[in-house]
Amino acid sequence: MKLRKTLVSAVLKLIIRIFCRIDTKALKDIPLDGPMIICINHINFLDAPMFLVFLEPRIVRGFTKKETWDNPLFSFLANTYDSISVDRGTADLKAFREVANTMKAGHFICMAPEGTRSGTGVLQEGKPGVVTMALTTGAPLLPLAHYGTEHLWENLKRLKRTRITFKAGDPIYLTPPKKTNPEIRKKIMDEFMYHLALLLPEELRGVYGDLSLATQEYLDIRSEPVPE
Secondary structure, eight states, X not given: OHHHHHHHHHHHHHHHHHHEEEEOGGGGGSOSSOOEEEEEOOOSTTHHHHHHHHTTTSOEEEEEEGGGGGSHHHHHHHHHTTOEXXXXXXXXXXXXXXXXXXXXXXXXXXXXXXXXXXXSOOOOOOOTHHHHHHHHHOOOEEEEEEESGGGHHHXXXXXXXXXXXXXXXXXXXXXXXXXXXXXXXXXXXXXXXXXXXXXXXXXGXXXXXXXXXXXXXXXXXXXXXXXX
């Protein structure tokens, strides 16, 4: 499996570099070991393979809808990168157990809090599922933004390579609230999303464009977790 992953990653990197110019300098600041939940903005189909291969040699797992395994090619890729199957629209306890096991192993989860592709690169509202994962496992969240892929299709039509830039923030631990409910989880998610927005050009910050509204009531930006 390790050899297969190495070969597939090499092919994917080659294909991506043919069509894109990747600025990966920011990835050097990300630790090589976890546990950590990497949160990215979700632009298009290129996000998942791009982050999985360029974050290597880190061991990174992502989420894939369970229907993916119905397609032989996509199933091959999902198994190669040990993707976590998720049943969308349900409280998938098996997927949460996989997250916990990944964190215990000192690895990484990479996910997009927006849940759906923007297509335009403009940041959408974050969904609080990642907050539950972070509070349950104690793992920090790391904002990792990218931009440029929103121009991929128009550049392909012009036979032009697309410049893609990565920007990484600091690991952020969550301060556990005394009580939790949907409103508090949403507030925590929004507090984090402002840190993701800060890494993007102003015109791509979307619903988090007014940084003066950002708060940090439940965030702790430091290298060690908050003692309980």
